[in-house]
Amino acid sequence: MPQRVVIVGGGFAGLAVARRLERRLPAADVRLVSPDDYVLYLPLLPQVAAGLLPPVAVATSLTRRLRRTTFVPGRVVGVDLDRRRVVTTSITGRREILDYDRLVLAPGSISATMDIPGLREYGRGMKTLAEAQFLRDHVLGQLEVANASDDPEERARRCRFVVVGGGYAGVETAANLQLMTSDLARRFRRLDPSLVQWHLVQHGAQLMPELGARLGEDTRRVLERRGVHVDLRTSLTAVDDGSVTLSDGRRLATETLVWTAGVAPNPLVSRLGTDTVKGRLVVGADLAVPGHPEVFALGDAAAVPDLATGGGAVCPPTAQHATRQAPIAADNVVASLQGRSLRPYRHHDLGLVVDLGGPDAVAKPLRVDLTGWPAQVVTRGYHLAAMGAPAAMARVAGNWALHAAAGSSPVRLGFLTSSSGRLAEFEHTDDYLTPEQACRAAEEGDDPVPGAAAGVPTTSG
Structure with a gap:
């Protein structure tokens, strides 16, 4: 045998x-x-959720x-x-x-879900291909419903998005989706782009502590320059159907909670x-x-x-x-x-790379701190090399070029007609x-x- x-x-x-x-x-x-x-x-899952890449590319x-x-x-x-x-x-x-x-x-x-009331029922993950595509459908749907609504409170609630977790997944998810929603909001005639708000909630004192204080601070500045609310030393305490509650006592009205706080x-x-x-x-x-x-x-x-x-x-x-x-x-x-x-x-770690979308990135190859375009070149080059398969590398590079030339297409695929796409359905x-x-x-x-x-x-x- x-x-x-x-x-x-x-x-x-x-x-x-x-x-x-x-x-x-x-x-x-x-x-x-x-x-x-x-x-x-x-x-590259955050880029699937943001529409830079189709699911098959990753x-x-x-x-x-x-x-x-x-x-x-x-x-x-x-x-x-x-x-x-x-x-x-x-x-x-x-x-x-x-x-x-x-x-x-x-x-x-x-x-890594915690014993937080409502998290599994109302939270959304970013660990699987299905979750990334469901999240994209959901976010696009929120903008469409907000554009059609005449209720100011509903419009504000649907245009607020909360990401919990200041590690690589959370930062890249918030950064890439914020760029997508800011771009798409300008295409809706009845929607004020200033209504779109992103919150990044991190229980620690800095973002992505593995990259060091300097790059973590650079990342925070990039996000806040774009309008993302970065809440450090803050954690999630409860979630329900329409709001999240944070450890500092704030209750944010939202239909979207993305959970990326660890694995x-x-x-x-x-x-x-x-x-x-x-x-x-x-x-x-x-x-x-x-x-x-x-x-x-x-x-x-x-x-x-x-x-x-x-x-x-x-x-x-x-x-x-x-x-x-x-x-x-x-x-x-x-x-x-x-x-x-x-x-x-x-094995000696070769470093870490974080794509913040557009020209922004931070990277630490071989313990050298990089930001901006140099970091973006290193980041995307690393991702292409890490994929291994030539066909996958060609698909990713081709879609990056297409997105740079033509932008994203705000098309929902219809996943949300019968499923919620929440954590409880994917674990x-x-x-x-x-x-x-x-x-x-x-x-x-x-x-x-x-x-x-x-x-x-x-x-x-």
Whole structure:
């Protein structure tokens, strides 16, 4: 029987592991399980929401990138570590069991929601392609309804937008969507552009603290120059259908709350029965799970020791680290199957980039602070290089050029006719099994298929 490797997660980390294993273990039975059939480049989601890029531009087809790996369309909801079995729920709703000799966990992360009244019911996320497109539809709809309304209070409420979270996702979302709404508001004859207000709420003392005080302050000045209200040392305390309440006592009438205040590891990680650190799976520098040398984890879901920094630090949950951990994980899977020693992961961070829309950006490549056009050139160049696939790079660059020449098109796609697009509709935190439930499912579920779900075809290039 060929060696069986199951990869959980179809992000950049999972895809990179699969592609490397195709070269290193050509005879192995490699299965990649993901609910989506594409790799999403998360840093460009705000530009999808703002209409700079169409959704397909930031999504790369898994079936086009994989040659000998079988793509299993579903979600891993539990793992029986003792029996070496993975419990999946197919996109058809059928429960299936996968056996493995080696397991690679790269399930990514979800929005880190807090126990704030009304957040899950009324908040909107920015972690998935669907959420970004739903948010765009929603924001356009608010401007259209405000333009048609004769009620001053309704117009003001629908033209106020609140983003919670002063990290990269929150800053880029507020910055890019503010440019879009300011441009579109001028096209509505009955709508005063000054009604459009954006609020960026950050509980800390500065925006994007990882970039340092100088770039955080530069970002704040850019946003406030555009008219964005930046509320530092402030947090969200409640949300209802028509308003948000902040920690300083203010109640803002709004129909739009975008929640970007951090991420949390995929719920699967907490259901494995192994040690975690702040929700992330404890692994060694070789990415192996202590006590289970046949299991490897990487990316947002793993607390990988940061050997470059030292002092007990772990690598931050960024795409940069996940992508560079992938070849180490794949090589260590091969080494473990062949009885060779494993090698540790070590990587120096290359820096961070933040696109604020138009000519504005901030970047810190190799610890050098950049702002304005130089930062924008570095930022967009980095994004193109990080996408990896030439077709995806061409689509993104082409759409940037088209948007610069023709502007955005204020067209809603009709998603909101039957769905709200709120956080509660996109999170799947209740789908996952405890270790005991996973054990029962693995023992009592469908007849195990050696390494794969029956009837799932192998992908072709």
